[in-house]
Amino acid sequence: MIIEKAAEVLEKHKLCNHCLGRGFAKLGKGSNEERGRAIRFVLNMERALEEKKPLKEEECEICGGIFDRLEDYALLCIDKAKMLEFETFLVGSS
Numbered sequence: 001m002i003i004e005k006a007a008e009v010l011e012k013h014k015l016c017n018h019c020l021g022r023g024f025a026k027l028g029k030g031s032n033e034e035r036g037r038a039i040r041f042v043l044n045m046e047r048a049l050e051e052k053k054p055l056k057e058e059e060c061e062i063c064g065g066i067f068d069r070l071e072d073y074a075l076l077c078i079d080k081a082k083m084l085e086f087e088t089f090l091v092g093s094s
Helices: 002-012 017-022 032-049 066-081
Strands: none
Touching (some): 002 017, 002 032
């Protein structure tokens, strides 16, 4: 069921492992990236048995690769925050 659904999604959309894993977030433990990597790995093992090409991680339609650049954005935030005086720092999203 999981592999079939992942195959269906990846045939239609280019997704990174992080966003692939987000689609199965309620299953198991670990990060979205770990989950996506594991799903892609098993899917590609099945594809190899069928002599199909592996589905590689590509430029993602959802995040545009932002998760690969998180450290750059964190460093930018640190640089901008240097001119401020504060004791705590909270990051959030909605």
